[in-house]
Amino acid sequence: MIRKRSLMRRTAVVAAAGAAALVLAACGGSGGDGGSAGHGGHAATAPSSAPSSASASASASASASQGQHNAADVAFAKGMIPHHRQAVEMADLAPGRARSAEVQKLAADIKKAQDPEIRTLSGWLTSWGEDVPAEGAMDHSTHDMSGMGGMGGMMTAEEMTGLENASGKAFDTAFTELMIKHHEGAVEMARTEQADGAHGPARKMAVEIIDSQSAEIEQMNALLGKD
Numbered sequence: 001m002i003r004k005r006s007l008m009r010r011t012a013v014v015a016a017a018g019a020a021a022l023v024l025a026a027c028g029g030s031g032g033d034g035g036s037a038g039h040g041g042h043a044a045t046a047p048s049s050a051p052s053s054a055s056a057s058a059s060a061s062a063s064a065s066q067g068q069h070n071a072a073d074v075a076f077a078k079g080m081i082p083h084h085r086q087a088v089e090m091a092d093l094a095p096g097r098a099r100s101a102e103v104q105k106l107a108a109d110i111k112k113a114q115d116p117e118i119r120t121l122s123g124w125l126t127s128w129g130e131d132v133p134a135e136g137a138m139d140h141s142t143h144d145m146s147g148m149g150g151m152g153g154m155m156t157a158e159e160m161t162g163l164e165n166a167s168g169k170a171f172d173t174a175f176t177e178l179m180i181k182h183h184e185g186a187v188e189m190a191r192t193e194q195a196d197g198a199h200g201p202a203r204k205m206a207v208e209i210i211d212s213q214s215a216e217i218e219q220m221n222a223l224l225g226k227d
Helices: 002-036 039-067 071-091 101-127 157-165 168-196 200-223
Strands: none
Touching (some): 071 168, 071 200, 168 200
16 A cells, blocks of 8 residues: 555656646747747847937938038039139239228138138038039139029129239229129028028038128128218
């Protein structure tokens, strides 16, 4: 009887152990499936994938805000480069010709402001895969700008020759009158860029051009006694 009872107890323990093993195996299988498709799986993978996705989105957004440009930006850069070059060319005539110290300083300020902007505009065009307008590509006979995207205020060949041949008070007056018209054209171009452009730095430059050249227009009107 004792041996039989002992055998029955041993059999029961083995059965219980087998059942427990089956339960554990079932739980383990369920956990594995959950790791790949159930909530447990999402919980395990979401923390690693979510930041990566958010980071990629933020990176793409930053890239778009820094590098995005459109046709208006290209037109602004391609138009403003020769426009600025002519202003610098005019300013270079002032030393030795201008009588007024105010006109000489104004010419120096114009060159100091616009030379760096030409380099910046050229850099943008290069980075966008666009051609930078060549030096001297637009001679003065084409400065009516009718086919150049509304680049207003540019001097004609005759006006440039007249300025080169002037000196003293005649130069001061001609330079000031022509530069007012030139600045007004630049301000108009900058307003177009501000309204239609997409490139943040170009739009920022447009605002700076509007502010600085509008102030210089007021200054030049005052020199002419038109304030």
